[in-house]
Amino acid sequence: MRFLEVSGITLQERGNAVLQNISFTQQQFQKIAIAGETGSGKSTLLQTIAGLVQPTAGEVWLEENRVKGPTEKLVPGTPGVAYLSQQFELPKFLRVEQVLRYANKLSVEELDRLYDICRIRHLAQRQTNQLSGGERQRIALARLLLTSPKMLLLDEPFSNLDLGHKQVLKSVIRDIAEELSITCTLISHDPLDTLSWADEILVMQAGKLIQRGTPAQIYQQPVSAYAAALFGDYNLLTGPLLKALTQPLGARPKKGRQLLVRPEDVKLAPDARNGVNGTVTGVKFFGSYSEINISLLGSSITVITGESGILVGNSVAVSLPTDRVWYI
Known part of the structure; x- marks a missing residue:
């Protein structure tokens, strides 16, 4: 009942x-x-x-x-x-x-x-x-x-x-x-x-x-x-950045679709061999984590990470997890 x-x-x-x-x-x-x-x-x-x-x-x-x-x-x-x-x-x-x-x-x-x-x-x-x-x-x-x-x-x-x-x-x-x-x-x-x-x-x-x-x-x-x-920050990826980040995943998004990814799901790598290279444009420290803004391929993306020592101007590579790809 x-x-x-x-x-x-x-x-x-x-x-x-x-x-x-x-x-x-x-x-x-x-x-x-x-x-x-x-x-x-x-x-x-x-x-x-x-x-x-x-x-x-x-x-x-x-x-x-x-x-x-x-x-x-x-x-x-x-x-x-x-x-x-x-x-x-x-x-x-x-x-x-x-x-x-x-x-x-x-x-x-x-x-x-x-x-x-x-x-x-x-x-x-x-x-x-x-x-x-x-x-x-x-x-x-x-x-x-x-x-x-x-x-x-x-x-x-x-x-x-x-x-x-x-x-x-x-x-x-x-x-x-x-x-x-x-x-x-x-x-x-x-x-x-x-x-x-x-x-x-x-x-x-x-x-x-x-x-x-x-x-x-x-x-x-x-x-x-x-x-x-309603439930937190997100990145909405389109254009060249969407294509570059999804190619390693073997994903083929339909025309007009956008990729939504939460900041904490974005991965950081030390060089472009493991992702798309970009430049850190902003860092905000929140105690147990930092919020990193990165400029890459004419777009920007926000990343939440527990890594320390990341500074404005650093070069970092960005990649996406295979299990958190969601198109809207």
């Missing part, structure tokens, strides 16, 4: 297509991330799944029950589904334990466990107006979990958080899925948030679902430069 089924969801607003025939399924406990640029329809899709937005066409089914939109019921929302928006609000000037006690439907033991999972025990006596953004978000999340949902929808949960609070929230979301057995779907702009967390990723563009796959598939085999850019 499919836990969640989204079938042909379309939404028209003022003559504009916000969502266009979106369909996908999600199994129970499967972690799905939704990626896309601002305005691609990610949040609207999440709100439609939560029953907070009425689609123009299509249906959402949760455990074989149709999710009703706000025009079909008096109080918008779906039992068993919790949605954490970017604009969450908490009652002001109340202690954290008061906020949670007033909404609590759990036993003392269950509530105690929730405090630990959300890392908020030390905040119980603090007032909500004395909390940081990351702390407030964890309180809002705990408040939603008091209803014992089966599914948790997270709309940009890591936005505007510093590194410390982001790492804590990542641990909280992981524990929510594993310890509370809640199926999670989240939206994030940061590829580091999605690639390491999700079982599958949905890529959206202009209201359309353009790609679905595992993090490795989405990262290594994007369907377009747009999809590639």
Whole structure:
């Protein structure tokens, strides 16, 4: 049985297509991330799944029950589904334990466990107006979990958080899925948030679902430069450079096709016998790796390498791996 089924969801607003025939399924406990640029329809899709937005066409089914939109019921929302928006609000000037006690439907033991999972025990006596953004978000999340949902929808949960609070929230979301057995779907702009967390990723563009796959598939085999850019830097090779770098691989790209290769997949060699010769034009040091810009055959290419001692003006040879050739 499919836990969640989204079938042909379309939404028209003022003559504009916000969502266009979106369909996908999600199994129970499967972690799905939704990626896309601002305005691609990610949040609207999440709100439609939560029953907070009425689609123009299509249906959402949760455990074989149709999710009703706000025009079909008096109080918008779906039992068993919790949605954490970017604009969450908490009652002001109340202690954290008061906020949670007033909404609590759990036993003392269950509530105690929730405090630990959300890392908020030390905040119980603090007032909500004395909390940081990351702390407030964890309180809002705990408040939603008091209803014992089966599914948790997270709309940009890591936005505007510093590194410390982001790492804590990542641990909280992981524990929510594993310890509370809640199926999670989240939206994030940061590829580091999605690639390491999700079982599958949905890529959206202009209201359309353009790609679905595992993090490795989405990262290594994007369907377009747009999809590639959502998950990191890339080189798009054409013309003489494309021909020169693919000849050793025995590849024959079709006319008009471009080769997409991630910077960390490009290999550096000491001389042109093992690749195409070029000149280093820029070096940026990032601690565990360096980002190298190389000019060759009238084009430029970016390489990420752990090698040290590479300087601007050095002559280097560039080659491609045999297992990371991807044309778009």
